[in-house]
Amino acid sequence: MMDDALRILIEQFDALWRTAELWWRNMLLPSRVLQIVLILVVLAAAWILRRLTTEPMRDWMRGLDRPTWQIRMLLVVNRRLQLIWFVVLAWAVTWILRAIYVFPSKYYIVDMAATLGSAWLGVIFAARLVRNPILRTVVRWGLWVWVTLYLLGLTDETTAFLDRLALGFGEVRLSLLTLIKAVVIVAVLFVVARFLSRASGDRIRRNEDISPSMRVLAVKVLQIALYGAALFLGLEAVGVDLAGLAFLSGAIGLGLGFGLQKVVSNLVSGVIILLDKSIKPGDVISLGQTFGWVHTLGARYASITTRDGKEFLIPNEDLITGQVVNWSHSDPFVRLDIHFGCAYADDPHLVRRIAVEAAQGVPRVLSARAPVCHIVGFGDSSVDYILRFWITDPTGGLTNIRGNVFLALWDAFRAHGISIPFPQREVRMLGEDAVAVAKD
Template sequence: MDTEGILDSEPAQQAGRLLSRLTTDAELFLEGLLRPWNAYQIAIAMGLFLVAHLVATYWITPSLRDWLRTREGWPKWRMRMMVVIQRRVRMMVFVVLIWSVVWVMRELTWPSRSYLLALLANLALAWLLIAVLTRLIGNPMLRSAVRYGAWTWVTLSFLDLTEETRAVLDSLAISFGDMRLSAWIVLQAAVMLAVLITLARFVATASSARIRANEDISPSMQVLAVKILQVALYGAAFFLGLKLVGVDLTGLAVLSGAIGVGLGFGLQKVVSNLVSGVILLLDRSIKPGDVISLGDTFGWINALGARYVSITTRDGKEYLIPNEDLITGQVVNWSHSNDFVRLDVYFGTAYGDDPHLVRKVAIAACAGTPRVLADRAPVCHIVGFGDSSVDYILRFWIRDPTGGLTNIRGNVYLALWDAFQEHGISIPFPQREVRVLEGSTLATRRAPLPD
């Protein structure tokens, strides 16, 4: 490739000239350091840094640490701020010392003899402010990127090398047809995207909190609105950032279309889960807090994600069910339209017990069990005459399936046991009789002994 995908010859030559100029400037700078007053200033700065290190390490930092340990009941934000200050004590002391020396030297001698000290003082102050302010960024990776980027930009600005650096980065370019992509454009795009995405994240977080606080919107529609808002804000931040730095979105659209076709074949399941998630949010068949059963999994929905649904079971396990399984599979939603759930308990009593009394005692015992609804009274019916018992079904209602189903059934069984014991109602078990008919004989056969 001539001009596509490789460095152009003219920009490469320009980059070579700029690098040669920077090398010459660096040599002149190093030669200037060897001059007496410049060497004195460097020695003074190194001495001040050593003094700041000793003062901070052996005096201020231990005293500040001991004082912070006595500050009980302080808000968390104040403690974090003091920890940040504690970690930057050495730089703070150095800034105070070097600015004091610069002020004294400007009063006592010519400004040229404190030029390097003033430059180092400005750099130290700028680096200190950047280090403190970037602590406000919560994401560690983003905080580090912003901090080192700001330090680099400030250093180049004070050294008056911004134009040369921009020219070098702009000369490192590759071309895709009519679109030219340089290192400078990539750097601008990264910075712009970081700023816009941070703003988009702030707006999305604030708007999501307001949406979730609106009780007039159903939980599933809240999740859908939040997802749409996040996609719209992040998408707008991405394309706006590229547009602001001058990237031609026409070529990018063609390239993204080709990539999208390839991803469509390789990520069919992922796309299917994304579409299924949108369908679940639109038809509101499930929502956060619903109690569902899917196969052997029983639990309540903890969160609706773009690709999966988080279900928490009674034993504390969290299952991540793909959205497609909830669309194509048979799902039992115990709290779809309301929270009322009817449960059935089967039991049997002996034929000698009065069935009218059994029904009355069973209903009273079930009604007195916690979580059983009184306004939907339990009912008890005979469902059959078994080999050893009269079989009954006891039906009752609850309205908190998230509290568990097995435990309430167990409590009802215990209540039936206690009530039957109190009223002399027996719970039979299968019995078999062996009758020897008249005229028949019994004979025993001894098993042969092993060889």
């Protein structure tokens, strides 16, 4: 079997060599040599024009105030100026030759070069729709090869050659042509799925009738469904038997289930969080020593941004199993308490009234839910008070609003002559007689 496959492969290469030899002989005809020389002249002229126009165009681009996507597109044009100039000059030469000669054989090669250049240029701009740089490069080169073979009329011969390069696994035959088709079709379907998921995801995120957690869940389900459909449709399109892969995929899934228990647990916990709406983007939460607001809810973790700019990635399982304080779960109202003490000589009724008025004058403190002040005890050196007030924007910070209320209390007490005592100790120096009595 291996000898037969090697023999067939040698015969195919021999046929290709004879075809290439015949094509080369045809290229040596005088009319075609002239066209090849014209193409080389056009290439040289395009290279010179690219050198003359690249820097002036970049200087012009630096002074533009345009959206980012327009600047990026102009940058792509700037990087492909040689090919653009080649296409323009090649079509100009083609039109001139058409006007001079009647027979297409006199300008066929130049016309083909102009057509190929235009197709390659179109592929470059079409490939920009693919965001991933590696995938974009693969798509660009794949389309270049396919367009070239199609325009040269070599698709049937190339298809037959690739189909003969195959491996057999029992009743399954896997050819190089099938593999290339699978990669191309799946890649194209993935690009379409990504475009649809982004467009639909943006519409879902802008829908105010859906809660934030359900928006995230809907986007995740949509992405999984689209990418899964793209994969299965791509494999089905090239003739892969999906039923035969059922047992293998089940075994792989079982192995992954044991090996990736934590990952699966985080995925399931993320779905539970989105369904029960206990935590949603924008909530202010506390988990252990971490305090901040929920930036995003991912499939594996939640992104928590703190007031100092740090971003903590908390696994979803910790949000399910740990004790989480959600400051804005059911309503945005948050009550804060601060403790202070005043001297015994100060009127407690006056202290309470001044403390409430001082808190009401601080921005962010709600007047609808008026602050209250209570006596909570008689200390060693002061009467102890607690001041309670409400805010609705915990994302603005808690420490800063407490500090502002303390400053307001300081100014108000100082203006009304109310003192804030501190512990004092009295030390008495005993004489020698008292020391002797103490020793006895």
